Amino acid sequence: MRQITTVGVIGLGTMGAGIVEVFARGGIAVIGVETTGELADRGRGILQASTDRAVAKGKLDEAGQQEILGRVTITTDLADLAPADLVVEAVPEVMDLKHQVFSALDDIVAPDAVLASNTSSLSITAIAAGTAYPQRVVGLHFFNPAPILKLVEVITTLRTDDAVRDAVVELSERIGKRPVVVGDRAGFVANYLLFGYFVSALRMLEHGHVSRADLDTAMRVGAGLPMGPCTLMDLVGLDVCHHIGDVIYAHSRSPMHAPSPLLERMVTAGLLGRKSGEGFYTYAKPGSGQVVEEQGSSAEAPAVTGVGVVGAGEIADELISRLRDGGYAVTHVPDAADREELAGLAGVDVVVEAGTATPESELAEGEDALSAPPASEDELWEVLADTVGPQTVLTTVNEEVAVAIGALSGRPGRAAVLRLHAPTGNGQVVEIGRSSATEEETVQILRGLVRAIGAEPVVCRDRPGLVVDALLMPHLMDAVRMLDEGYASVSDIDTALQHGLGYPVGPFAMIDQIGAEEVLTVCEELTEAGGLPRESVEPSPLLIEHVLLDRPFTG
Numbered sequence: 001m002r003q004i005t006t007v008g009v010i011g012l013g014t015m016g017a018g019i020v021e022v023f024a025r026g027g028i029a030v031i032g033v034e035t036t037g038e039l040a041d042r043g044r045g046i047l048q049a050s051t052d053r054a055v056a057k058g059k060l061d062e063a064g065q066q067e068i069l070g071r072v073t074i075t076t077d078l079a080d081l082a083p084a085d086l087v088v089e090a091v092p093e094v095m096d097l098k099h100q101v102f103s104a105l106d107d108i109v110a111p112d113a114v115l116a117s118n119t120s121s122l123s124i125t126a127i128a129a130g131t132a133y134p135q136r137v138v139g140l141h142f143f144n145p146a147p148i149l150k151l152v153e154v155i156t157t158l159r160t161d162d163a164v165r166d167a168v169v170e171l172s173e174r175i176g177k178r179p180v181v182v183g184d185r186a187g188f189v190a191n192y193l194l195f196g197y198f199v200s201a202l203r204m205l206e207h208g209h210v211s212r213a214d215l216d217t218a219m220r221v222g223a224g225l226p227m228g229p230c231t232l233m234d235l236v237g238l239d240v241c242h243h244i245g246d247v248i249y250a251h252s253r254s255p256m257h258a259p260s261p262l263l264e265r266m267v268t269a270g271l272l273g274r275k276s277g278e279g280f281y282t283y284a285k286p287g288s289g290q291v292v293e294e295q296g297s298s299a300e301a302p303a304v305t306g307v308g309v310v311g312a313g314e315i316a317d318e319l320i321s322r323l324r325d326g327g328y329a330v331t332h333v334p335d336a337a338d339r340e341e342l343a344g345l346a347g348v349d350v351v352v353e354a355g356t357a358t359p360e361s362e363l364a365e366g367e368d369a370l371s372a373p374p375a376s377e378d379e380l381w382e383v384l385a386d387t388v389g390p391q392t393v394l395t396t397v398n399e400e401v402a403v404a405i406g407a408l409s410g411r412p413g414r415a416a417v418l419r420l421h422a423p424t425g426n427g428q429v430v431e432i433g434r435s436s437a438t439e440e441e442t443v444q445i446l447r448g449l450v451r452a453i454g455a456e457p458v459v460c461r462d463r464p465g466l467v468v469d470a471l472l473m474p475h476l477m478d479a480v481r482m483l484d485e486g487y488a489s490v491s492d493i494d495t496a497l498q499h500g501l502g503y504p505v506g507p508f509a510m511i512d513q514i515g516a517e518e519v520l521t522v523c524e525e526l527t528e529a530g531g532l533p534r535e536s537v538e539p540s541p542l543l544i545e546h547v548l549l550d551r552p553f554t555g
Helices: 014-025 037-056 062-070 095-105 124-128 162-174 190-206 212-222 229-236 238-252 261-268 314-325 339-345 377-387 402-409 440-452 468-484 490-500 507-514 516-529 541-548
Strands: 006-010 029-033 072-075 086-089 114-117 137-142 151-156 178-183 306-310 329-333 350-353 393-396 416-420 429-434 456-461
Touching: 006 014, 014 029, 014 037, 014 062, 014 137, 037 062, 037 072, 062 072, 086 095, 086 162, 095 114, 095 124, 114 124, 114 162, 124 137, 137 162, 151 162, 151 490, 162 178, 178 490, 190 212, 190 229, 190 238, 190 261, 190 468, 190 490, 212 229, 212 429, 212 456, 212 468, 229 238, 238 261, 306 314, 306 339, 314 329, 329 339, 339 377, 350 440, 377 393, 377 402, 393 402, 393 440, 402 416, 416 440, 429 440, 440 456, 468 490, 468 507, 468 516, 468 541, 490 507, 507 516, 516 541
Parallel strands: 006 029, 006 086, 029 072, 086 114, 114 137, 151 178, 306 329, 306 350, 350 393, 393 416, 429 456
Antiparallel strands: 137 151, 416 429
């Protein structure tokens, strides 16, 4: 197999022009082809603008820019690709069009030249049917923006020659990319995992579980991802998401990838995201990334001055410290069983349970229900309801559910739960779980409290996993299933999501950080709760093995 020194790129839209820039930056001579002079000029303009931005940011000097541009030839004649060692098609995702391109190349390039498709979802095997030499066809899937994101998925078919695969991998490494070699499966690695996550997020929105803004905050801040799912889908284009999702589902028939009715309605309505100026968000103009803030309710929640914290331990201590730093007067009751101390909470506006209630087994012999201190969380809420004012908000950072607090206290409108998440590189999220009876004023009070302690609030219905865990844990479990199926390795899957989607670390590194047992526990809870496709939440046997053996996935 000859070394690849000249590359052709067919299709000079945003993606194709970005691929041209990637190869030219890597010292490769590039021949870019478009169908008309107007489209060729547009592609040349995209390349010029991209390198101009790099110069303006000091990431490239003018001499370096001229070297890059000097390696590029742009033409409207497909025959000019004759000297290319590799041709990458980046034409629209239409199978007939790709067949036409590959069939025409049979009579233009040398028999040992490599043909590659940048498709994000179509079958490489099916695309290769358009050429007389399917053994030289591979998928070469770059991620947008191609000059920035490092991942390249190299997709092989049953017919792909090993020498072709190796040559493309070597080239990818030579131009500074991180290649991942995988088989021909709809969505490959990154998109298969990403679109299962998208469908779950869309389901949450459609069911009214959480708002789009809180959903994005949950995953950007709570899970540490580069952006939330709504923002990302708007960026990609909702029509593109709809198409890729349909292709993946057509091949997998997985309930995790079942088409979203919400997404279909939005595309039909012309709400395509940034490209149309409206999607999940409204933008200043088509193509802009500037979100136009919508006018919401300006009603302010009542001021909160006093907060009670019940319980002892690290979480309670941290909450007390941060609440005081946030300007609140804090009354601390370390022992939930001390009725006299609980009486001191009478004047507070919010009570947060942040410790473990006294087990029933520790009650003194002879104590009855009337004279005994609170023996359980159930009794605690009853006692608090008799102690604090009727408008005091009752909440917990423990595993209690909002509806139980409301029922036991007799004040469902003033009850909610809080879930504290570990800080990520984007900050910290505290989820506020509400029941159907939780009053809006209660939600606003807790939003203010969460912001005052330096965290981002996310409000949702109180269901297992709330938002962060209910989206992240099945997403991680999907990666484990992909590994268990033998489709890709731990390293390849982590590389794909870290360098293709911008995750801070790959899914297996995340599992090791969170703890495989925690991931397993949440998925078991989601499975038991029902309401979600069983396949998406049911624990993988491989994850169970790692938990039982206390064995990490990485390292």
